[in-house]
Amino acid sequence: MVSTESRTFRVAVAGASGYAGGEFLRLAARHPALEVGTLTAHTNAGARLGATQPHLRSLADRVLEPTTPEALAGHDVVVLGLPHGASGEIAAQLPDDVLVLDLGADHRLASAADWEKFYGSAHAGTWPYGLPELLHADGAGAVTGAQRDHLAGARRIAVPGCNVTAVTLGLQPGVAAGLVSPADVVAVLANGYSGAGKSLKPHLLAAEGLGSAVPYAVGGTHRHIPEIVQNLRTAGAPEVSISFTPTLVPMSRGILATVTARLAPGHEDATAADVRAAWAAAYADEPFVELLPEGQWPTTAATLGANTALVQVALDAAAGRVVTVTAIDNLVKGTAGQAVQAMNLALGLPETAGLVTEGVAP
Numbered sequence: 001m002v003s004t005e006s007r008t009f010r011v012a013v014a015g016a017s018g019y020a021g022g023e024f025l026r027l028a029a030r031h032p033a034l035e036v037g038t039l040t041a042h043t044n045a046g047a048r049l050g051a052t053q054p055h056l057r058s059l060a061d062r063v064l065e066p067t068t069p070e071a072l073a074g075h076d077v078v079v080l081g082l083p084h085g086a087s088g089e090i091a092a093q094l095p096d097d098v099l100v101l102d103l104g105a106d107h108r109l110a111s112a113a114d115w116e117k118f119y120g121s122a123h124a125g126t127w128p129y130g131l132p133e134l135l136h137a138d139g140a141g142a143v144t145g146a147q148r149d150h151l152a153g154a155r156r157i158a159v160p161g162c163n164v165t166a167v168t169l170g171l172q173p174g175v176a177a178g179l180v181s182p183a184d185v186v187a188v189l190a191n192g193y194s195g196a197g198k199s200l201k202p203h204l205l206a207a208e209g210l211g212s213a214v215p216y217a218v219g220g221t222h223r224h225i226p227e228i229v230q231n232l233r234t235a236g237a238p239e240v241s242i243s244f245t246p247t248l249v250p251m252s253r254g255i256l257a258t259v260t261a262r263l264a265p266g267h268e269d270a271t272a273a274d275v276r277a278a279w280a281a282a283y284a285d286e287p288f289v290e291l292l293p294e295g296q297w298p299t300t301a302a303t304l305g306a307n308t309a310l311v312q313v314a315l316d317a318a319a320g321r322v323v324t325v326t327a328i329d330n331l332v333k334g335t336a337g338q339a340v341q342a343m344n345l346a347l348g349l350p351e352t353a354g355l356v357t358e359g360v361a362p
């Protein structure tokens with residue numbers, strides 16, 4: 001019998017000309033158990049991959065096919081790096097025994113009402129959620145497990161949103177431990193431009209963005225809000241209220257999420273050491289989430305190209321708030337690396353296969 005670890009899995013990537021699909025291919029090209037099969041696109045169908053992803057040298061001569069179920073057939077794994085709303089229909093036409101990883105939002109939310117409110121279209125359904133480190137907690141301060149326990153053997157995985165990953169990883173230890181109040185969370189993020197995808201929009205032009213920091217989706221409208229609420233509930237929060245404000249800053253990759261929350265009732269006297277202990281316990285055994293040494297703050301530069309989330313936490317005693325800062329590369333731990341990590345778990349491969357924690361610096 002061939003063991004899972006020595007098998008090769010053939011992967012197709014839809015949306016291979018986009019940022020998320022391209023990043024998955026960068027990781028797939030060096031993954032020990034993946035063989036890259038069909039690549040598809042939309043307006044770029046018929047072009048060489050090298051024309052849209054000039055950094056993917058080993059795949060440069062592959063020709064992009066139109067995105068159809070027929071083109072995606074005959075693979076063990078299919079990755080959908082498509083705009084939200086486009087993956088539901090195509091996924092429904094793929095066989096049940098194929099592992100489908102949706103990098104888009106279509107299958108992340110459990111609530112159809114939340115989907116319709118924030119995305120304005122029909123809900124495509126809910127898949128197992130691909131954030132392995134998401135804590136499951138009982139709401140009384142006890143951690144009962146993590147999302148990775150639910151991914152073995154999965155054949156449909158909804159890969160989390162990039163902002164959602166940063167905010168969830170930053171705050172969840174305090175929520176799961178019952179130390180912070182999820183009823184008063186404030187998150188402000190600095191975001192690199194690749195988070196917006198490759199399609200041409202005037203406000204994403206270099207002339208608009210270089211030398212400027214630009215807030216967007218202000219006032220409770222960002223589509224990642226219900227997904228963050230869903231995660232914090234899984235981490236034990238009874239009710240969540242979050243003010244969430246992303247800001248585009250002139251960098252191509254990276255998210256720096258600053259998330260603050262009040263100390264929970266009954267924990268107002270918690271010390272900085274109490275707070276740090278909760279975060280340290282949550283991430284002690286995580287291969288990709290690291291609580292930095294005290295006093296060292298995360299930077300996006302330290303995560304570029306890596307599947308790493310760097311986290312720091314402090315107590316602002318005067319304000320009665322816990323402050324967390326988390327840095328990730330939106331295209332790696334925020335998308336494609338996270339997808340590989342969840343895929344590894346689903347296929348029975350080592351969770352860390354094909355992934356690195358070392359970033360590209362300076």
Ligand SMILES: NC(=O)c1ccc[n+]([C@@H]2O[C@H](COP(=O)([O-])OP(=O)(O)OC[C@H]3O[C@@H](n4cnc5c(N)ncnc54)[C@H](OP(=O)(O)O)[C@@H]3O)[C@@H](O)[C@H]2O)c1
Nearest residue numbers: 015017018019020041042043044081082084104195197198
């Ligand atoms: N960028 C990130 O940091 C990030 C992070 C997390 C999740 N995601 C999610 O990943 C998905 C892809 O994002 P992205 O940033 O890679 O976007 P992108 O750079 O704009 O790429 C979109 C891809 O989808 C293809 N496409 C566009 N419309 C299509 C349609 N109607 N049918 C089939 N294919 C279509 C495009 O093909 P052509 O180029 O040929 O037109 C392109 O390959 C989105 O759902 C996004 O929310 C992105």
